[in-house]
Amino acid sequence: MPKKRSGGGLSPTQQAAKFLGVSVLAGAVLAGIALPAVGALGLAAKGSVEGFDALPANLKTPPLSQRTTILDAEGGTIATVYSRDRTVVDLKDISPYMQKAIVAIEDSRFYEHGAIDLKGVLRALNKNARSGEVSEGASTLTQQYVKNVFVEEAGDDPTKVAQATQQTIGRKIQELKLAIQVEEELGKKKILENYLNITFFGQQAYGVEAASQRYFSKHAKDLNVQEAALLAGIVQSPSRYDPVNDEAEATKRRNVVLNRMAQVGDISPAQAEKAKKAPLGLKVSKPKNGCITAVNDASFFCDYVREVFLSEAVFGKTRKDRAKVWNQGGLTIRTTLDPQAQESVHQSLKDHVNKSDSVAAASTLVEPGTGRIVAMGQSKPYGYGKNETEINYSVDHAVGGSNYGFPTGSTFKPFLAAAALEENVPATKEYPSPFAMDYPSPIQTCDKPWINDDGYRLENENESEVGPYRLKEAMAKSVNTYFVQMLADIGLCPVASMADKLHVHQGNGDKLPQNPSALALGSVGMSPLTMASAYATFASRGMYCTPVAIESITQKVGNKQKSLEVPKSTCSRAMTEKTADSVNTLLQGVVDSGTGKAAGLSDRDNAGKTGTTDERKNAWFVGYTPNMSGAVWVGSASQEVEMKNITIGGVYHPLVFGGAVPGPIWKDAMTGALSGKDSPSFNLVDIPDGDKNKDKDKDKDKDKGRDEDKPDDGNNGDDDGFIAGLTNGGTGDGGGDGGFPGNLIQGPGNGPGGRR
Numbered sequence: 001m002p003k004k005r006s007g008g009g010l011s012p013t014q015q016a017a018k019f020l021g022v023s024v025l026a027g028a029v030l031a032g033i034a035l036p037a038v039g040a041l042g043l044a045a046k047g048s049v050e051g052f053d054a055l056p057a058n059l060k061t062p063p064l065s066q067r068t069t070i071l072d073a074e075g076g077t078i079a080t081v082y083s084r085d086r087t088v089v090d091l092k093d094i095s096p097y098m099q100k101a102i103v104a105i106e107d108s109r110f111y112e113h114g115a116i117d118l119k120g121v122l123r124a125l126n127k128n129a130r131s132g133e134v135s136e137g138a139s140t141l142t143q144q145y146v147k148n149v150f151v152e153e154a155g156d157d158p159t160k161v162a163q164a165t166q167q168t169i170g171r172k173i174q175e176l177k178l179a180i181q182v183e184e185e186l187g188k189k190k191i192l193e194n195y196l197n198i199t200f201f202g203q204q205a206y207g208v209e210a211a212s213q214r215y216f217s218k219h220a221k222d223l224n225v226q227e228a229a230l231l232a233g234i235v236q237s238p239s240r241y242d243p244v245n246d247e248a249e250a251t252k253r254r255n256v257v258l259n260r261m262a263q264v265g266d267i268s269p270a271q272a273e274k275a276k277k278a279p280l281g282l283k284v285s286k287p288k289n290g291c292i293t294a295v296n297d298a299s300f301f302c303d304y305v306r307e308v309f310l311s312e313a314v315f316g317k318t319r320k321d322r323a324k325v326w327n328q329g330g331l332t333i334r335t336t337l338d339p340q341a342q343e344s345v346h347q348s349l350k351d352h353v354n355k356s357d358s359v360a361a362a363s364t365l366v367e368p369g370t371g372r373i374v375a376m377g378q379s380k381p382y383g384y385g386k387n388e389t390e391i392n393y394s395v396d397h398a399v400g401g402s403n404y405g406f407p408t409g410s411t412f413k414p415f416l417a418a419a420a421l422e423e424n425v426p427a428t429k430e431y432p433s434p435f436a437m438d439y440p441s442p443i444q445t446c447d448k449p450w451i452n453d454d455g456y457r458l459e460n461e462n463e464s465e466v467g468p469y470r471l472k473e474a475m476a477k478s479v480n481t482y483f484v485q486m487l488a489d490i491g492l493c494p495v496a497s498m499a500d501k502l503h504v505h506q507g508n509g510d511k512l513p514q515n516p517s518a519l520a521l522g523s524v525g526m527s528p529l530t531m532a533s534a535y536a537t538f539a540s541r542g543m544y545c546t547p548v549a550i551e552s553i554t555q556k557v558g559n560k561q562k563s564l565e566v567p568k569s570t571c572s573r574a575m576t577e578k579t580a581d582s583v584n585t586l587l588q589g590v591v592d593s594g595t596g597k598a599a600g601l602s603d604r605d606n607a608g609k610t611g612t613t614d615e616r617k618n619a620w621f622v623g624y625t626p627n628m629s630g631a632v633w634v635g636s637a638s639q640e641v642e643m644k645n646i647t648i649g650g651v652y653h654p655l656v657f658g659g660a661v662p663g664p665i666w667k668d669a670m671t672g673a674l675s676g677k678d679s680p681s682f683n684l685v686d687i688p689d690g691d692k693n694k695d696k697d698k699d700k701d702k703d704k705g706r707d708e709d710k711p712d713d714g715n716n717g718d719d720d721g722f723i724a725g726l727t728n729g730g731t732g733d734g735g736g737d738g739g740f741p742g743n744l745i746q747g748p749g750n751g752p753g754g755r756r
Helices: 012-031 038-054 096-106 118-131 141-154 158-165 169-186 188-198 208-216 225-234 247-263 269-277 299-311 319-328 339-352 409-422 471-477 480-490 492-501 516-521 528-539 577-593 662-674 697-704
Strands: 068-071 077-081 331-335 360-366 373-378 436-438 457-459 543-545 550-557 560-564 571-573 607-612 618-625 628-635 644-648 651-655
Touching: 077 299, 096 141, 096 188, 096 225, 096 247, 141 169, 141 188, 169 188, 188 208, 208 225, 225 247, 225 269, 247 269, 299 319, 299 331, 299 373, 299 550, 339 360, 339 373, 339 662, 360 528, 360 662, 373 662, 409 471, 409 480, 409 492, 409 516, 409 528, 409 577, 409 607, 409 618, 436 480, 457 480, 471 480, 471 577, 480 492, 480 516, 492 516, 528 543, 528 577, 528 618, 528 628, 577 607, 607 662, 618 662, 628 662
Parallel strands: 068 331
Antiparallel strands: 068 077, 331 550, 360 373, 360 628, 436 457, 543 571, 550 560, 607 618, 618 628, 644 651
């Protein structure tokens, strides 16, 4: 019996012998040839025994990165995303042929030796010495598993990957010591299971389940003997033995594995010969990775889900922490997306706007009272080619949208009306509302008054639009001078406060500037999601709910599932029920007989507002029913196209209005989204109409203005007039592009070009 130290450990002689043996083996595995200087190495090792013992003996195994599946609200798959395509499975869910094939070709004595196969090393030494080259290695399956753990931990960091795969004696010694620990702790079956789940099989497939799906479109448990042999053969060199790109080489390698399986008794020689004659039988499934593969134009929603995950503190303290969880994957994300609503939005956009048009359209639908985003789409497909974009026009810049959003025009007016009603301005309030006027001055802000020092003026759309008007008619006709007078009456601060309660903000996240152009006539940029969520407040009788896209998340770590906390919608009262009901009554008039008549739904209560900015660079329709709210924007993302004498979706438009293009998109999208769903009613209030006789003389000038009894067909008047200069950029087009810089849609920088 060898002598032991008093502490029960190995004696110095035993430690030296152990280290010498490990060093020899490490050198053999490293070089694959005989080491003539073994004696010298052993002498050097005498001073390094303590160093060997000091090496870490605990292998830190990171959770294996897996694919993430994003589901809609009904459990249907929207897309799968992953940094590494892997699905971890139990050994019982891996074909016995696969288990035998990988052992036969990679480590046939796996069940006989410990962490180090001394017999295999000596065999390799002898063979390589006789051949004069490295023709056989000696790493056990356990050692290979340890190495793969280092590679997995390195992730996509090229420096760490190089360190994990460096061929040095120091690295081999560390792998050998950890292999000893792994053998003691896990046992053979678990090591084999872990190895088959971690190793790379080429074609972006990590682990045997992903490989089986990639090459044969079947589960790993269903692999037959020749299929298993093919996959086992790939492991040694995934590029060289890739059956997709070199069938002949892959076939040779498969047959080598089959021969080896027969040699070790896993299959009979007859079985091997029969399998060798079989074709490869590939049924390749192309990798479907990322939001670009999402169904029903849900790519932008998918990308929004990813951006929300990366931005919400509930998923990690820092963006880097959250990105690590996302890249690790193994997530099943149940979202709020309603497949019926999404299909309807997708089809409506496709029907009305071509992807090759000079303008684009975006639409988002949300559920009042819950904040659930049920649909999100746009006419320019997700991608990086011609007539494609990676910019999500429906959302803010912080979560993948345009830099500033898009000016909303008169769709902002209901927010001003709500603020006025909250200030006890009666719903029958009447203002003179001339065709043209100077901006009132001064107008009180939350701080110092705004003063019209530069003599800015504004006009209504048509000369026939001359007051006096009451609120109901002014809203239906979208009379600019009426709302600016209302703004002067109550001041800018109540409107700014209402905007805050509705979470109405610019697309870059900034608050709205306190000037008449921004807070009455919608001259600053916002996103469709912001507008749809704000209008949903009217539908839910004054309760604003923050938009949410994620219902639940479960994460698979190894073979275990755990639930992650997800951000919830928070609801708060933004206005009284009476105010909301009054706005609903006003906006129902817009779709009944006003500028939004072309958008009105015939089978259920609905309300909405049109908006068109100066030079017709943006057109909007934002509308809702009691159980769904939606916003549609149409325009040039670069704000460079004036929608005059323009063809959109194959239809020619002399002039584009909020009611003419966005309105029908909204109508068709909502009709399909709500088909078969409940049809609740608004709680309307009685708002008396104004004096009907005052417009008799103006009826003679109908040819100059808008025919309110007909839908906007490109020949009727617009709902926004000329608004002289009150934008942030001071361009002189106060209701227009807001003086936005030329890089308006500079994207998040995650794709080539960065601008679309």
